[in-house]
Each structure stands twice: as C-alpha cells, then as structure tokens.
Amino acid sequence: MAYTSRPAENRAHADIVTATALSANGPARSPVAASWWRSLVQHGLDPASARTRRAETLSELELRQRIEKSDLLMHVARARLDHLYKCVSLSACGVFLSDADGVVLDARWRSGDQSSFESWGLRPGRSWSEAAVGTNGIGTCLAEERPLIIHRDEHFLDRNIAMSCIDAPIYGADGRLIGALDISSARSDQTASANQLIAALVRQAARQIEADCFRHDHSGQRIILVDDDDDTESAGGDAAALVAVDENDLVVGATRAARLTLGLVAAGRFSPVPADDLLAKGAPESGFASAERSAILKALARRRGNASRAAEDLGIGRATLYRRMKRLGLQSRFEQN
Incomplete structure (x- = not known):
C-alpha cells in the first residue's frame, strides 16, 4: 500500500508524511511508510525541504576517490548504462549509478532534462542515501537491499515528489552490496504501469552488471x-x-x-x-551424473584400476577423483593406488 497526498489534497505532503510515519499501524502496513518512519525518527529529517539539511555533496577530489574505489563496478557498468540509457532516454528518464553509500558516481541524461535532475541534486557527487534525503529510490533500495519503485509523492522530501525512481541493488563477486542502479523520470505524467516496465529493465541490467563483475573476479x-x-x-x-x-x-x-x-x-x-556435493545435492543419477560415472569407469578400465593414472587422464586431482568415486559408489570396486 502506498500513502500519497491525493486522498487529502488540502493537506501538505510534509503533513501526510509525518502523520503516516507516526501513526500506530502505518509503518507496519506499508514499506513506504516504514521508510518515512526511518527518515523522520531514525535520521531526524524534516519532509519540508525548506527546513531539512542539505544532502552531502562531494568535492571533485572526493568524487574521484570514490570512483577509483569502485573502479571495477564503473568499468563493468559503463556499457550497461549506455544501453539502458538508449532504451529510456526518449521518456525523459535519466540513468544513475551509485556506490553502496548512496553517492552517485555516474549518470546519463538528455541535455533537455539536465536542469530538472540537477535541481533535485540528482547528479554525480551527491549523496542520495536514506539518511541524507529520506525515502528515495537509491537510498531506500540500498537500505532495504531489494528492487523497488518510489513513485512521485512516495518520496519523503516534498521537493522530490515530482519524480519517479526505479532501482535495483548491485552485489559484488563476494555477495556484498556495492551499489544501486537507478532510473529516474522527470516526466510529470509518468505512470505506475510505465514504472513497472522500466523496473524489469533495471533489474535485468543490475543482474548483468553483477554477472560481469563475478566473471571478471573469477577469470x-x-x-x-x-x-x-x-x-x-x-x-x-x-x-x-x-x-x-x-x-x-x-x-x-x-x-x-x-x-x-x-x-x-x-x-x-x-x-x-x-x-x-553442492550442485548435485539430492538429485537422482541422470544426465551429468550418469555421464560422469561412465567417464570414470572408462578411465579406470583403461588404466586397469589405477586411480592415480585415471585421474591424470581425466585432468583432475587424485583426491577429486576419490571423492567422485565415493559419491558414485565406485570406491570399493577399485584399489586406490
């Protein structure tokens, strides 16, 4: 359930956010309201943008250091960002990549939309963590570690309710969170159904970046x-x-x-x-397992039961061959020598 200002147009967005976040059951019923509660209570932010503290903006040196720290992510993601931007640029959408702290590292946007995104502070070097600007696509995605959509007045700050943000987390080769991929729309008529279509693209691109990082790390x-x-x-x-x-x-x-x-x-x-042990757990002996049994039996037969020489022929270590023989019930049929 999303809480928005539409049912009570006579109330300011900040009043709705505060009332919902502090209500008895609002945060329990809605992930958006739960994020509003964190923004208001845990992070001490004010939804009225005129009275809230400004988000952190890094210096050029600090941003360069952040980019260097995320060098692999930046290298791998560049082509994916370009492709994603080509898919959504005509819809007044920008593509943004952040690190695990919510700092925007890279961005793609049309020149005609640049002023809108920069007026929101959605640009490289700006922190969009939930602690800095409250409920938003990048920050809340990182806080909850899940793909999500923050549509217009689901944002915490009233100055951000004109945009829609669609995000997915990115995990590194070791399973740790390393960033977020974001598409934000500057269109005032962006619909929830359009957001769902874009969300599929964002999730797919984030997973491709993860796979590319993993393959690079395990080359x-x-x-x-x-x-x-x-x-x-x-x-x-x-x-x-x-x-x-x-x-x-x-x-x-x-x-x-x-x-x-x-x-x-x-x-x-x-x-x-x-x-x-890990990949064949509980599986019946068929397909790969059957072919493996056949290959081992043939190798052992050629070497007259000599497991060490059979392992050499198979291109695996002797200990690995023994483990496979044990799993397949072959160990007792051949002498380990």
Whole structure:
C-alpha cells in the first residue's frame, strides 16, 4: 500500500508524511511508510525541504576517490548504462549509478532534462542515501537491499515528489552490496504501469552488471549457472545465480543469488565446497551424473584400476577423483593406488 497526498489534497505532503510515519499501524502496513518512519525518527529529517539539511555533496577530489574505489563496478557498468540509457532516454528518464553509500558516481541524461535532475541534486557527487534525503529510490533500495519503485509523492522530501525512481541493488563477486542502479523520470505524467516496465529493465541490467563483475573476479575459472526453480525474492528471483569452480572441482565463489539458492553464507568468503556435493545435492543419477560415472569407469578400465593414472587422464586431482568415486559408489570396486 502506498500513502500519497491525493486522498487529502488540502493537506501538505510534509503533513501526510509525518502523520503516516507516526501513526500506530502505518509503518507496519506499508514499506513506504516504514521508510518515512526511518527518515523522520531514525535520521531526524524534516519532509519540508525548506527546513531539512542539505544532502552531502562531494568535492571533485572526493568524487574521484570514490570512483577509483569502485573502479571495477564503473568499468563493468559503463556499457550497461549506455544501453539502458538508449532504451529510456526518449521518456525523459535519466540513468544513475551509485556506490553502496548512496553517492552517485555516474549518470546519463538528455541535455533537455539536465536542469530538472540537477535541481533535485540528482547528479554525480551527491549523496542520495536514506539518511541524507529520506525515502528515495537509491537510498531506500540500498537500505532495504531489494528492487523497488518510489513513485512521485512516495518520496519523503516534498521537493522530490515530482519524480519517479526505479532501482535495483548491485552485489559484488563476494555477495556484498556495492551499489544501486537507478532510473529516474522527470516526466510529470509518468505512470505506475510505465514504472513497472522500466523496473524489469533495471533489474535485468543490475543482474548483468553483477554477472560481469563475478566473471571478471573469477577469470580463468569455470563459471556454472545454478538452476533456481524458486522465483521468490529470498532465493534470488531473476538474479544471476553463478558459481565459480576451480581446477580441483571445488566451488570457490558464488554470486549473491547462488549463495541464497545453495544455502551458502550470503556475503564474504566461504570454505571451498566440492562442486559435486553442492550442485548435485539430492538429485537422482541422470544426465551429468550418469555421464560422469561412465567417464570414470572408462578411465579406470583403461588404466586397469589405477586411480592415480585415471585421474591424470581425466585432468583432475587424485583426491577429486576419490571423492567422485565415493559419491558414485565406485570406491570399493577399485584399489586406490
């Protein structure tokens, strides 16, 4: 449920935000109202823009340092931002990339829309964290770590209610939040249905950026797409569920979506896990497993049961071969030598 000023046009936006945020059940019934409560109570902001503190604006040096810190994200995202901008530029939309703190690092917009975005402070170097400007696309997306839409008067500050913001979080190769991808509209007639169409583009582009970052970080390793039959947000939804497998057939990396799907730690390093144990858990022996059994049996037969030489032929380590033989029930049939 979204709380807007339309049902009570005689009341100012700031009054509606304050009343809803402090109501007994408003924040519990609406994610937008919950964000309004955080903005008002936790961050001490005032929805009346004339009386609120100004958001932080970085100096050129500080912005350059931020960009350098997010060098991989900037490098990988550039082409995706260009493509996304081509898709929405004629709709008076701008494309924005922030870091994990909500600082805008890069932007795309038409020259005719530049004054609108800059009047809102939506430009590189400006902080759009929820703590700085209250409920907004970038800041609330980062605070809640989920894709979302903040449409017009769902914004906390009354000076921002003319725009619509559509956002998706971006996670790094280690599963940690590294930024947000935002499309904001300067159109006064932007509709909720148009926002939903744009939201699909934003989510797809964010997941592509994640996948590109992951492949860059695990260059030289096998990248495997993890099947995800669960379309819920907690399991990753439409996210890029990828794992990286090293030369010893151990899973040594996984995207955020893959971690959630496979039950790995959501962010940070994890102990390497045998790919067989992780990816074939509970699966019947068919397809890949059947082909694997056949390949191992043939290699062992050619080497008269010598597992060490069979492992060499298969291009894997002896320990890896033993693990696979044990899983397939073959270990007792051949002498380990």
